[in-house]
Amino acid sequence: YAKQRGKNRVEQYQAGYDELLRRRGTLTGELRHAIDRDQLRLVFQPVVALPSMRPVGCEALLRWTHPELGPVRPDEFIPVAEESGLINRIGAWVLENACRQLADWLAAGHDIWMSVNLSPKELHNADYAAQVADILTELGVPPQRLVLEVTEHAVATDMEELVRRLAELRETGVRIALDDFGAGYSSLTQLRTLPVDILKIDHALVAEPESRTGTAAPLVDVVVRLGHRLGLEVLAEGIGTPAQRGVVEEAGCRLGQGSLFGWGVPAEHLESRLRALRPTGPRPLPAPRPAP
Ligand code: C2E
Ligand code: MG
Ligand code: MG
Ligand code: MG
Numbered sequence: 001y002a003k004q005r006g007k008n009r010v011e012q013y014q015a016g017y018d019e020l021l022r023r024r025g026t027l028t029g030e031l032r033h034a035i036d037r038d039q040l041r042l043v044f045q046p047v048v049a050l051p052s053m054r055p056v057g058c059e060a061l062l063r064w065t066h067p068e069l070g071p072v073r074p075d076e077f078i079p080v081a082e083e084s085g086l087i088n089r090i091g092a093w094v095l096e097n098a099c100r101q102l103a104d105w106l107a108a109g110h111d112i113w114m115s116v117n118l119s120p121k122e123l124h125n126a127d128y129a130a131q132v133a134d135i136l137t138e139l140g141v142p143p144q145r146l147v148l149e150v151t152e153h154a155v156a157t158d159m160e161e162l163v164r165r166l167a168e169l170r171e172t173g174v175r176i177a178l179d180d181f182g183a184g185y186s187s188l189t190q191l192r193t194l195p196v197d198i199l200k201i202d203h204a205l206v207a208e209p210e211s212r213t214g215t216a217a218p219l220v221d222v223v224v225r226l227g228h229r230l231g232l233e234v235l236a237e238g239i240g241t242p243a244q245r246g247v248v249e250e251a252g253c254r255l256g257q258g259s260l261f262g263w264g265v266p267a268e269h270l271e272s273r274l275r276a277l278r279p280t281g282p283r284p285l286p287a288p289r290p291a292p
């Protein structure tokens with residue numbers, strides 16, 4: 001009987017594995033056409049200043065909706081893109097579209113910056129910094145308005161190359177954010193070695209305080225102070241409740257992001273929020289006076 005069960009388990013495992021491989025194969029094949037078939041979109045999640053909660057920046061997040069498969073999450077298709085080498089084309093598409101949107105918003109007078117996620121694979125390209133500089137020049141976007149986010153597991157790959165590429169990028173004037181800090185690959189050495197400007201605290205750390213009743217978020221506190229001591233800006237991700245916002249603010253963190261301030265939305269939605277904020281923006285024409 002036990003043997004029978006064991007065998008079933010092996011078969012189940014095998015079936016699950018086959019299915020995973022099949023899904024990966026399908027995604028790779030379909031992702032190849034996603035740009036040409038107009039299936040990719042960007043949404044923009046606001047980054048707010050704390051405690052005012054005024055939007056000061058946003059993060060471009062990639063969305064893929066396939067006509068038959070439906071929406072596919074970036075956590076699933078980004079690794080597929082990385083393994084298949086498609087990430088370079090997709091990353092270039094993201095960068096260009098995010099920068100175009102940023103250029104539009106700046107032209108409309110909005111005081112905002114744009115964050116774009118970067119896959120470590122994209123940094124293997126020795127021309128990457130030059131490409132970024134070219135796009136910014138072409139669109140007339142000041143480099144300081146662009147933030148490139150790298151994740152920590154990226155860091156585990158090839159530290160020397162990464163440091164070199166990030167330094168090149170910074171020389172162009174763009175800012176670098178270390179994404180998902182505290183998510184599991186964290187190392188203080190990396191934080192000290194990497195040329196970064198912004199430290200993004202992972203939502204796992206931000207969500208922590210509420211699960212432990214009575215404890216006053218020691219991890220958030222320490223990470224915020226560490227970041228500030230290193231001269232970095234600190235941004236807390238995944239703030240979903242007023243209590244979490246409170247913890248983050250109390251720690252002295254001045255930038256926040258999360259569902260409490262809004263999920264990623266299409267450009268028009270974020271733009272109407274920005275417009276509502278601007279006291280000096282173009283006003284609607286006054287209603288015509290009735291004829292005397
Ligand atoms: P990330 O860069 O850490 O992005 C933050 C993720 O947290 C987003 O998930 C966002 O929708 C989600 N989020 C926002 N607010 C909250 C909140 O209050 N609570 C919780 N639990 N989550 C929140 P999303 O859009 O599914 O993206 C997942 C990951 O995929 C991103 O993590 C990023 O690593 C990657 N990704 C997304 N777009 C791109 C891209 O254009 N290029 C690359 N290379 N990676 C991307
Ligand atoms: Mg990010
Ligand atoms: Mg993150
Ligand atoms: Mg993430």
